[in-house]
Structure formats: structure tokens, C-alpha cells
Amino acid sequence: MTIGKGGILGAVLLTLVLLFAPFASGLAQQAPPANDAALIEQLKGPLAGRVSIPDAKSGLLIQPQGRDWRQTLEGPVKAGGGWLLILSVVAIALFMAIRGRIKVDSGLSGRTIERFNGIERFAHWLTAVCFIVLGLSGLNLSFGKSLILPLIGPEAFTGLSTFGKLAHNYLSFPFVFGVLLMAVLWIRHNIFTGVDMQWFRQGGGLFSRGVHPPAGKFNGGQKVIFWLVVLGAIVLAVSGYILMFPFYFTDMAGMQLSLIVHAIAGMVMVAVILGHIYIGSIGMEGAFDAMGTGQVDVNWAREHHSLWVKEQSRAGGED
Amino acid sequence: MARMKFLCDSERCVECNACVTACKNEHEVPWGINRRRVVTLNDGQKGERSISMACMHCEDAPCMAVCPVDCFYKTDDGVVLHSKDLCIGCGYCFYACPFGAPQYPQVGNFGSRGKMDKCTFCAGGPEADNTKEEYAKYGANRLAEGKLPLCAEMCSTKALLAGDGDVIADIYKQRVARRGYGSGAWGWATAYKTGSSA
Numbered sequence: 058m059t060i061g062k063g064g065i066l067g068a069v070l071l072t073l074v075l076l077f078a079p080f081a082s083g084l085a086q087q088a089p090p091a092n093d094a095a096l097i098e099q100l101k102g103p104l105a106g107r108v109s110i111p112d113a114k115s116g117l118l119i120q121p122q123g124r125d126w127r128q129t130l131e132g133p134v135k136a137g138g139g140w141l142l143i144l145s146v147v148a149i150a151l152f153m154a155i156r157g158r159i160k161v162d163s164g165l166s167g168r169t170i171e172r173f174n175g176i177e178r179f180a181h182w183l184t185a186v187c188f189i190v191l192g193l194s195g196l197n198l199s200f201g202k203s204l205i206l207p208l209i210g211p212e213a214f215t216g217l218s219t220f221g222k223l224a225h226n227y228l229s230f231p232f233v234f235g236v237l238l239m240a241v242l243w244i245r246h247n248i249f250t251g252v253d254m255q256w257f258r259q260g261g262g263l264f265s266r267g268v269h270p271p272a273g274k275f276n277g278g279q280k281v282i283f284w285l286v287v288l289g290a291i292v293l294a295v296s297g298y299i300l301m302f303p304f305y306f307t308d309m310a311g312m313q314l315s316l317i318v319h320a321i322a323g324m325v326m327v328a329v330i331l332g333h334i335y336i337g338s339i340g341m342e343g344a345f346d347a348m349g350t351g352q353v354d355v356n357w358a359r360e361h362h363s364l365w366v367k368e369q370s371r372a373g374g375e376d
Numbered sequence: 377m378a379r380m381k382f383l384c385d386s387e388r389c390v391e392c393n394a395c396v397t398a399c400k401n402e403h404e405v406p407w408g409i410n411r412r413r414v415v416t417l418n419d420g421q422k423g424e425r426s427i428s429m430a431c432m433h434c435e436d437a438p439c440m441a442v443c444p445v446d447c448f449y450k451t452d453d454g455v456v457l458h459s460k461d462l463c464i465g466c467g468y469c470f471y472a473c474p475f476g477a478p479q480y481p482q483v484g485n486f487g488s489r490g491k492m493d494k495c496t497f498c499a500g501g502p503e504a505d506n507t508k509e510e511y512a513k514y515g516a517n518r519l520a521e522g523k524l525p526l527c528a529e530m531c532s533t534k535a536l537l538a539g540d541g542d543v544i545a546d547i548y549k550q551r552v553a554r555r556g557y558g559s560g561a562w563g564w565a566t567a568y569k570t571g572s573s574a
Contacts, residue, residue: 106417106427109393110410117476118415118429121566127438127472198444198466206446215445215462222464226488303467303489313471 114304126313134317135199138324142196145328149335159341161357162267169352170369172362177242181348184235184286187228192327194221199320229297236290243283246274252364253277274365285329292322379454380497380519381541381568382528383548383561384428388535391416391426395527395536399430402498402526403515409479411495412527425559428527428536431456431477431495432567439469439478453519454541455497460513465489474566497538498525541568 108116173181197205197218206214255270256277262268263278270276275283296319299306307315337344343357358366391414399405399412412430417423433456440448440456447462448469467489470478480489500517503510510517518526528538537544545561552558 104417106415107419108413108415110413112410115410115413115476116415118417118427119474119563119566120476121474123438123472123474124566127442130472131441202444202446211446211459211462215447215464218445219464222466309471316468316471 114309117309120309122310122313126317129317130320134320134324138199138320141324141328142331145331149332153335153340156264158339159263159336161343161354162269162360163356165343165354166356168355169346170355170358170366171351172347172353172358173351175351176238178348178351180235180238180242183231184239187232187235188326188330190224190228191232192323192330194225195320195323196327197221199324226301229294229301233290233294236286239283240287243275247280247283249277249280253280269360269363271363272361272365273368274362276361282329282333285326289322289326289329293319293326296322378540379542380433380539381454381544381564382430382432382497382525383537383544383564385535385537385548385551386425386427386559386562387551387555387557388533389414389426389428390533390535392532394530394532395428398526398530399495402518403496404511405493405515406481409481409493411477411479411493413476427562428531429475429477429563430527431473431497432475432563433497434474434567435569438472438474442468442472444468449502451499453497453499455499455519457496457499457501457514458492458494459502460491460493461502463491465491475563495525498523 104119105116106118198221201214201218205217209217250273252271252273253276256272259265259268259270261276261278262270296315299311299315300319303312337348343354344361346353346357355366393414396410396412396414403411405411412428414426414428416426418425433454435454437448437450437456439458440446440450443458444466445462445464447460447464448456448458450456465480465483465488467478467480469492470476470480477494478492479494480492482488483490496514496517498516498518500506500510500520501514503513505520506517516526518524523529525538528536531537537547548558548561
């Protein structure tokens with residue numbers, strides 16, 4: 058089943074080549090070779106001809122690439138994605154065990170300052186709720202048959218998956234809207250600067266108590282999350298809409314590539330967001346308020362976003 | 377038990393499309409669904425060949441492997457069948473199938489696909505043999521009546537053979553030996569790992 062490390066790269070390269078050169082190596086001039094093996098050797102690509110059915114897809118006689126696609130998807134993509142998710146959870150658990158909940162070192166002041174306004178929180182939670190449903194329904198298509206199907210039986214699992222598929226398709230629209238909104242609202246706060254370099258050098262203060270590198274509205278780590286979300290959403294949206302409108306934009310090789318790309322990008326995003334959810338909820342005291350009520354404790358803000366607090370004070374904020 | 381296979385002898389296929397028509401009629405296959413099709417390579421040129429293609433009922437079927445809801449199963453005869461009650465119309469099997477066998481009715485706007493339909497080797501589906509329910513979803517179950525697929529039975533030049541894999545491979549080998557040439561059993565190397573010698 059597995060085809061090693063080079064296999065996935067090879068498959069991606071192969072699909073890329075096929076994507077840009079569909080049927081270009083015209084078989085028109087060649088007589089059909091002696092047998093399948095010789096034929097595949099000669100063509101190195103799908104074998105198509107004329108068919109009386111008014112559907113171009115049905116002219117594709119044999120595409121042995123389907124087998125490679127299956128090996129890639131069922132092999133390295135699922136194994137890699139599965140391990141990535143397991144390792145993320147283990148890493149978060151270890152971090153939690155060793156570092157514990159990150160406290161506000163100077164204690165809570167009792168006074169608050171507005172960190173995210175209504176529109177910002179709306180954009181975040183719209184994206185977040187959609188992402189959770191999209192992520193779960195997507196993972197269900199990859200791992201559900203091994204994990205959930207044996208528990209609830211085939212009929213119930215089909216019901217669940219049908220619902221998941223519908224939800225996955227329809228929630229993609231508000232998800233993309235949410236990401237676009239966040240991008241518009243926050244892009245100016247997410248340009249990397251020298252301050253972020255210092256933040257990265259000090260590991261964001263994540264691994265040592267009492268260390269709080271300066272940061273603006275967003276620290277280096279949050280900027281990384283921002284760009285991963287924006288770029289990840291672009292990759293997921295492009296590959297996803299190609300899949301949602303099968304054969305409207307591309308051919309067989311393009312559809313196969315899109316699904317592989319979508320699966321990998323989806324699993325990477327789930328792994329990234331797991332960490333984001335941890336640090337934004339149970340992982341850090343006072344962090345959830347930023348997206349909860351929008352009001353954060355002033356001492357929390359001074360520790361984690363010192364430059365932003367100064368900026369707010371100058372602008373005549375609460376402090 | 378016999379291991380059922382299809383074999384198309386492209387030296388004999390005259391692109392009459394009787395197999396396609398027989399299949400459509402026998403199973404009352406809806407408009408837009410093509411369980412079997414005839415593809416012509418090098419149309420109008422030297423070395424023109426026509427090949428009748430449907431589900432090859434693969435040895436290690438890619439459709440079965442990629443189906444996210446595990447709706448496929450294999451009969452004792454090696455026929456690959458699926459349950460339309462379980463299928464969610466995701467389309468993965470079409471991407472994995474080397475032969476373009478899975479078909480989907482369009483059920484809504486854009487690309488929304490209904491339950492997959494494909495060649496059953498005239499062996500119906502999971503419902504009880506030759507019931508109304510089975511016919512409505514999968515078409516006739518000729519195998520249960522002791523008959524072979526109608527497409528091959530109809531074939532006027534006997535280009536399309538269906539039946540026990542060993543028997544039809546022998547028939548094909550004898551043909552190749554007698555006429556001294558052959559362009560291979562199309563799809564066998566891809567569908568049946570051990571069948572490439574035919």
C-alpha cells in the first residue's frame with residue numbers, strides 16, 4: 058500500500074505533468090502497441106479515443122494513473138496526515154504537562170481594554186465554526202471508515218457522511234467569506250517586522266516563565282497563524298471548488314491532483330489550528346477573553362502585547 | 377467458483393455498439409449513464425481499433441480501496457458490486473478507476489452527484505436476487521439465472537467475451553495463435569495483476 062517518501066512527490070509531479078500536457082503526446086500517429094504493458098510504457102499517460110457518447114470524459118479508455126492516485130491517497134497522504142494529527146495532539150499534551158497553564162505573571166488588574174471589536178469577533182467565530190465542521194467532515198471522509206464505521210454501522214455512517222458532505226460543501230462559502238473578512242481587517246497588523254524577530258528568538262516566551270517579548274496587536278506566532286490561515290484557505294478554496302464542480306475547470310489528472318492537495322492542506326490546517334485552539338483557550342490565562350467578550354485584562358495585554366497597549370494609550374484608550 | 381472477467385478482442389470489435397445498447401435496454405439504464413461504452417482509437421487512420429469498455433471487476437479494485445463509506449463488496453465470482461443505499465456520491469471511485477466505469481446521475485445544480493451506477497456484470501446488487509427492488513437500483517441479475525452478461529452474449533463478432541477468466545483467456549489465446557497476431561487483452565494488465573500474459 059505504501060509507496061515511500063518519493064512516491065507522493067512522484068505522484069504530484071506526475072499529475073502536474075499530466076495537468077499541463079493532457080493528451081498532448083498525440084497517439085494519433087501510432088498504431089496501438091502489442092499489449093497493455095507496452096501501451097502504458099509508450100504513453101505514460103491516459104489513453105483516450107473517440108466515443109459516440111456526448112461526454113468527453115467517456116473517451117478516456119484507460120487511465121492507469123487511477124491506481125497511483127489510490128496508492129498515494131490511501132498510503133502516504135492518510136498515513137502522513139494521521140501521524141501529523143496524532144503528533145500534534147501529543148505535542149500539545151506534552152506542552153500542557155510541562156509548561157502548564159500560562160498565567161498572567163503580574164496578576165489580573167481588574168481593568169480591561171478592548172482588544173477585538175464586534176466585527177473582528179464575528180469574522181473569527183464565523184470562520185472558526187465553519188472550520189470545525191469542515192475539518193471534522195473532511196477527516197470523516199479520510200478516517201471515518203476506519204474509526205467511526207465499525208462503531209455505528211454502515212447505514213448510520215452513510216447518513217453521517219451524507220450530512221457531512223452537504224455541510225462541507227455549503228459551509229465552504231461562509232468559511233471563505235470569514236477568512237476574507239479577517240484578512241481585510243487584520244492584514245495591516247500582520248506584516249512581519251524586527252519586533253517579531255525578537256519574539257521568535259525568545260521563543261515567544263512560551264517556554265520560559267516571566268519572559269514576555271514585546272509585540273504589537275499580533276505577536277510573531279499569531280502572524281504565522283494569520284498567514285497560514287490565509288494561504289491555507291486559498292489553497293483549500295481553489296482545490297475545493299475544483300472538486301465541487303467536477304470537470305468544469307480541469308481534466309481527470311487535475312481532479313486527482315486537487316483531491317490530494319485538498320487532503321494534505323486540510324490535514325495540515327487542522328494540525329495548526331489544534332495548537333491555536335489550545336493556546337487561545339485552556340493554554341493561557343486571560344487569552345480567551347480577547348475573542349470571547351473582546352475585553353482583555355490590562356495586565357495580560359501589557360505582558361503579551363506591550364507595544365499595542367502603548368499605542369492604544371497614546372490613541373486615548375482606556376489605560 | 378469461476379473468476380468472472382471481461383475481455384475485448386479489438387481485432388474483432390467493429391464498433392457496432394450493440395453491447396452498449398443491450399446493456400442500456402437490459403437494465404433500463406437512465407439517460408446520461410453509460411455502464412458500457414465503445415472507444416475508438418486512431419479513428420479513421422491506419423491502425424484504428426475499437427474497444428468496448430465497462431467495469432473490469434478488478435482483482436484489487438481501486439474503487440473499493442478509496443470509497444470513504446466502504447460501499448463496495450466482491451462476490452464469490454470476483455464481481456465488484458456496490459450498495460446504492462450506502463453510496464454518498466463523492467466521486468472518489470471515478471478518480472481511482474482506471475477504466476472510467478463509475479457513472480453518476482446529476483441530481484442538482486453544478487456538480488452535485490447522485491448515487492454511483494456502474495456495470496454489475498449483470499449480477500444485480502445487495503438486495504435479494506431478481507426482486508423489483510434489486511432491478512430498480514441495479515438492473516437485471518442474469519448471473520443468478522445462470523446467464524452471462526448480455527453485452528457479451530449479444531456481441532455479433534464475439535469480440536467481447538464475458539465469463540470465467542481462464543476460459544475466455546484460453547479462447548483469446550487460441551484466436552491469437554490461429555490468426556498469428558493480437559493487440560492484447562485490453563485492460564487486463566491493469567485490472568488483473570496476473571492476467572497480463574493473455
